[in-house]
Amino acid sequence: xxxxxxxxxxxxxxxxxxxxxxxxxxxxxxxxxxxxxxxxxxxxxxxxxxxxxxxxxxxxxxxxxxxxxxxxxxxxxxxxxxxxxxxxxxxxxxxxxxxxxxxxxxxxxxxxxxxxxxxxxxxxxxxxxxxxxxxxxxxxxxxxxxxxxxxxxxxxxxxxxxxxxxxxxxxxxxxxxxxxxxxxxxxxxxxxxxxxxxxxxxxxxxxxxxxxxxxxxxxxxxxxxxxxxxxxxxxxxxxxxxxxxxxxxxxxxxxxxxxxxxxxxxxxxxxxxxxxxxxxxxxxxxxxxxxxxxxxxxxxxxxxxxxxxxxxxxxxxxxxxxxxxxxxxxxxxxxxxxxxxxxxxxxxxxxxxxxxxxxxxxxxxxxxxxxxxxxxxxxxxxxxxxxxxxxxxxxxxxxxxxxxxxxxxxxxxxxxxxxxxxxxxxxxxxxxxxxxxxxxxxxxxxxxxxxxxxxxxxxxxxxxxxxxxxxxxxxxxxxxxxxxxxxxxxxxxxxxxxxxxxxxxxxxxxxxxxxxxxxxxxxxxxxxxxxxxxxxxxxxxxxxxxxxxxxxxxxxxxxxxxxxxxxxxxxxxxxxxxxxxxxxxxxxxxxxxxxxxxxxxxxxxxxxxxxxxxxxxxxxxxxxxxxxxxxxxxxxxxxxxxxxxxxxxxxxxxxxxxxxxxxxxxxxxxxxxxxxxxxxxxxxxxxxxxxxxxxxxxxxxxxxxxxxxxxxxxxxxxxxxxxxxxxxxxxxxxxxxxxxxxxxxxxxxxxxxxxxxxxxxxxxxxxxxxxxxxxxxxx
Amino acid sequence: xxxxxxxxxxxxxxxxxxxxxxxxxxxxxxxxxxxxxxxxxxxxxxxxxxxxxxxxxxxxxxxxxxxxxxxxxxxxxxxxxxxxxxxxxxxxxxxxxxxxxxxxxxxxxxxxxxxxxxxxxxxxxxxxxxxxxxxxxxxxxxxxxx
Numbered sequence: 001x002x003x004x005x006x007x008x009x010x011x012x013x014x015x016x017x018x019x020x021x022x023x024x025x026x027x028x029x030x031x032x033x034x035x036x037x038x039x040x041x042x043x044x045x046x047x048x049x050x051x052x053x054x055x056x057x058x059x060x061x062x063x064x065x066x067x068x069x070x071x072x073x074x075x076x077x078x079x080x081x082x083x084x085x086x087x088x089x090x091x092x093x094x095x096x097x098x099x100x101x102x103x104x105x106x107x108x109x110x111x112x113x114x115x116x117x118x119x120x121x122x123x124x125x126x127x128x129x130x131x132x133x134x135x136x137x138x139x140x141x142x143x144x145x146x147x148x149x150x151x152x153x154x155x156x157x158x159x160x161x162x163x164x165x166x167x168x169x170x171x172x173x174x175x176x177x178x179x180x181x182x183x184x185x186x187x188x189x190x191x192x193x194x195x196x197x198x199x200x201x202x203x204x205x206x207x208x209x210x211x212x213x214x215x216x217x218x219x220x221x222x223x224x225x226x227x228x229x230x231x232x233x234x235x236x237x238x239x240x241x242x243x244x245x246x247x248x249x250x251x252x253x254x255x256x257x258x259x260x261x262x263x264x265x266x267x268x269x270x271x272x273x274x275x276x277x278x279x280x281x282x283x284x285x286x287x288x289x290x291x292x293x294x295x296x297x298x299x300x301x302x303x304x305x306x307x308x309x310x311x312x313x314x315x316x317x318x319x320x321x322x323x324x325x326x327x328x329x330x331x332x333x334x335x336x337x338x339x340x341x342x343x344x345x346x347x348x349x350x351x352x353x354x355x356x357x358x359x360x361x362x363x364x365x366x367x368x369x370x371x372x373x374x375x376x377x378x379x380x381x382x383x384x385x386x387x388x389x390x391x392x393x394x395x396x397x398x399x400x401x402x403x404x405x406x407x408x409x410x411x412x413x414x415x416x417x418x419x420x421x422x423x424x425x426x427x428x429x430x431x432x433x434x435x436x437x438x439x440x441x442x443x444x445x446x447x448x449x450x451x452x453x454x455x456x457x458x459x460x461x462x463x464x465x466x467x468x469x470x471x472x473x474x475x476x477x478x479x480x481x482x483x484x485x486x487x488x489x490x491x492x493x494x495x496x497x498x499x500x501x502x503x504x505x506x507x508x509x510x511x512x513x514x515x516x517x518x519x520x521x522x523x524x525x526x527x528x529x530x531x532x533x534x535x536x537x538x539x540x541x542x543x544x545x546x547x548x549x550x551x552x553x554x555x556x557x558x559x560x561x562x563x564x565x566x567x568x569x570x571x572x573x574x575x576x577x578x579x580x581x582x583x584x585x586x587x588x589x590x591x592x593x594x595x596x597x598x599x600x601x602x603x604x605x606x607x608x609x610x611x612x613x614x615x616x617x618x619x620x621x622x623x624x625x626x627x628x629x630x631x632x633x634x635x636x637x638x639x640x641x642x643x644x645x646x647x648x649x650x651x652x653x654x655x656x657x658x659x660x661x662x663x664x665x666x667x668x669x670x671x672x673x674x675x676x677x678x679x680x681x682x683x684x685x686x687x688x689x690x691x692x693x694x695x696x697x698x699x700x701x702x703x704x705x706x707x708x709x710x711x712x713x714x715x716x717x718x719x720x721x722x723x724x725x726x727x728x729x730x731x732x733x734x735x736x737x738x739x740x741x742x743x744x745x746x747x748x749x750x751x752x753x754x755x756x757x758x759x760x761x762x763x764x765x766x767x768x769x770x771x772x773x774x775x776x777x778x779x
Numbered sequence: 780x781x782x783x784x785x786x787x788x789x790x791x792x793x794x795x796x797x798x799x800x801x802x803x804x805x806x807x808x809x810x811x812x813x814x815x816x817x818x819x820x821x822x823x824x825x826x827x828x829x830x831x832x833x834x835x836x837x838x839x840x841x842x843x844x845x846x847x848x849x850x851x852x853x854x855x856x857x858x859x860x861x862x863x864x865x866x867x868x869x870x871x872x873x874x875x876x877x878x879x880x881x882x883x884x885x886x887x888x889x890x891x892x893x894x895x896x897x898x899x900x901x902x903x904x905x906x907x908x909x910x911x912x913x914x915x916x917x918x919x920x921x922x923x924x925x
Contacts, residue, residue, distance in 0.1 A: 167828030454814030496832040496860040498918035502815040516823035
């Protein structure tokens with residue numbers, strides 16, 4: 001609190017000095033609005049500060065003056081000379097009080113009531129201002145100052161001088177390293193190095209300020225905001241001790257206030273709504289700061305209603321910037337991000353709090369500008385967590401140095417999400433038209449080849465690239481580089497306009513190597529590569545659609561017996577089988593297929609043609625089997641939406657449109673229903689022996705043996721259900737047979753043709769395998 | 780009033796450079812090229828602990844001129860940035876009285892853009908280089924060729 005008080009005293013004193021000429025001017029021209037505003041701002045600031053500094057007298061005085069000035073500003077009162085005198089008396093008194101506080105001297109409150117009374121609109125004598133004690137305090141002189149106020153420019157110069165010093169030291173070390181070094185020189189160099197390092201820390205700290213200065217006005221803001229919108233909010237603040245670059249604090253001030261106001265205005269519900277939702281009446285708002293590496297994370301967490309993404313979409317669609325269908329395609333995270341869309345107010349009516357012309361887009365722009373990022377964690381109905389990450393300081397940037405061809409560049413670590421090798425197992429890079437898209441786990445992001453962007457030859461074309469995934473305001477993308485070299489803390493300075501004009505660079509730096517290096521501006525790289533993030537988002541949507549398409553029904557397009565083309569969902573087809581002509585017979589009014597020594601119910605669109613059929617689709621739902629006679633299979637297609645036929649149930653479920661042709665789709669449900677009884681009984685009767693494939697999941701057996709075994713009449717399983725017991729087990733020689741099936745006969749297959757006398761069978765010996773299985777099943 | 784000028788040579792021509800614009804005269808060592816900038820911007824070089832942007836004056840004059848291995852440069856500061864302008868050779872400093880370019884004594888468009896006067900030296904007229912103008916033009920010169 002002491003720091004804050006000192007800050008307040010220094011600030012008030014400074015403002016008073018600046019204000020003295022304004023006061024004189026206002027006295028001369030009471031109608032001058034600019035002067036009035038300046039004085040109003042002063043008393044307003046003092047009042048605000050007094051609230052949390054617990055200075056009731058100053059607060060009372062400034063409040064009274066503010067009220068009066070407010071009336072003048074609103075045009076309710078004319079600033080007559082009595083009023084001007086009274087206000088000036090209070091301003092003077094504020095100055096006296098501040099000096100007294102600083103000097104630690106007592107000051108009676110005698111006459112203060114008169115001062116305040118003098119503000120009232122009446123004709124009378126203005127109270128005399130100065131009291132004897134105040135005069136005494138003034139005479140005693142100011143207490144020696146314990147702090148000085150510095151211009152940030154001066155600090156900047158100190159900082160840049162410091163960086164130069166670090167660089168000179170580096171150069172000195174580099175030069176001396178090459179020579180035979182006298183130990184005494186080396187020791188001196190060490191000392192120089194460490195004192196430069198200390199100095200750098202100290203200078204860096206001069207730029208640091210406790211984040212308290214950012215947080216301390218919050219209680220007041222929360223109270224006022226909540227009062228205006230008729231809500232109850234309890235605020236908890238955490239981590240006020242965290243230090244942050246002054247400049248950063250200044251940049252963060254407005255965004256933070258905006259986020260807090262937003263949380264109260266948009267997030268927290270009214271007490272009545274909260275009760276209805278089963279929450280306690282008073283909303284909770286938690287603001288915290290913590291240091292995480294070389295970043296500060298500021299979190300604003302409320303337990304309100306969260307972001308209503310549906311309304312957000314509707315709002316944004318109404319503005320006509322983007323179509324509703326496009327917006328509907330976004331995933332939850334992307335929809336949340338829509339709050340950052342420019343010109344958006346998710347409120348239907350502008351309240352006193354919102355409608356200040358500051359949107360979330362401005363907040364994000366401010367945070368982007370200092371290399372920070374903002375993330376939302378939305379829990380609809382339960383609250384919103386906003387995390388703002390900002391770098392600790394602007395002047396020393398933590399970077400990762402990368403190489404593209406012969407060029408080296410620094411990339412701010414702030415913007416880097418992760419770095420992966422494009423050959424890594426969970427990474428896939430695909431060509432998408434002219435662009436390349438990396439799939440990193442479940443994300444698809446565009447890839448920009450840095451060598452192409454800067455127009456240099458890459459390493460050998462086949463050499464694997466490293467993908468540096470960076471986040472810029474609009475989205476994520478990956479920069480492909482030849483090599484990731486190092487991490488380095490660098491003093492980055494703006495480069496010459498001729499260099500900046502390329503739009504690719506954020507600044508220049510001189511690393512310890514002594515070779516100048518440029519820092520990449522990732523947003524510029526994206527732009528130079530022709531990456532627009534509207535595109536990226538579209539690509540992401542497309543990619544997601546493609547992934548969804550995989551879930552669409554695939555179907556077999558085939559030529560039916562009656563000469564028509566039809567489709568049938570692929571999922572119901574067990575396999576397509578060639579049969580001998582004449583295997584299909586019509587008997588007892590039904591068509592049946594004789595295969596593998598069994599009878600399978602069959603369906604044919606042209607019963608007259610069944611004699612010549614050589615191809616059938618063997619359909620199964622996992623329990624029953626039905627054969628469907630066809631001429632030949634044509635293609636595998638993705639089924640578009642089905643147009644149902646309005647007719648009674650039949651073999652045709654509806655019409656689909658494929659390449660402009662109307663194609664009938666077979667209804668497997670109808671087929672199975674029709675043949676249900678017979679098919680089921682056929683299944684029971686046939687009693688196919690169950691064969692368990694135990695090849696340790698290598699898939700070889702599934703690919704090579706399963707078709708042959710199924711053809712031979714075995715039911716193939718790759719794992720046994722609870723309580724099921726396979727007739728026999730077919731195992732690779734080196735695979736342990738799963739315990740539950742112990743007892744069933746085991747046929748072992750070996751990979752080598754040489755018989756080693758262990759009873760195993762060479763796995764490519766078709767007849768041998770089948771014979772062994774027959775023996776095992778029979779035994 | 781006479782002022783101090785450095786006499787230098789670029790593309791075979793004698794030129795004069797106001798010495799109060801020149802911070803130092805150096806030989807540039809290794810140059811780190813800057814991708815995608817104009818040809819006239821040769822790159823960045825470290826001078827002691829400072830990074831300077833190296834500009835090839837010959838290419839500012841003629842964007843198609845061949846790159847030559849020039850080393851000698853004058854260092855100047857424009858808008859807070861340091862530049863090293865490569866020249867063919869540097870001679871001594873002398874005091875001269877600068878004169879404006881006058882009608883009939885015009886050096887041609889490319890030269891006119893980077894000069895702002897002339898001096899007379901041993902009977903010859905010598906153009907005065909306008910260093911900030913060279914720096915300003917460097918960003919555009921030869922961008923097409925880059």
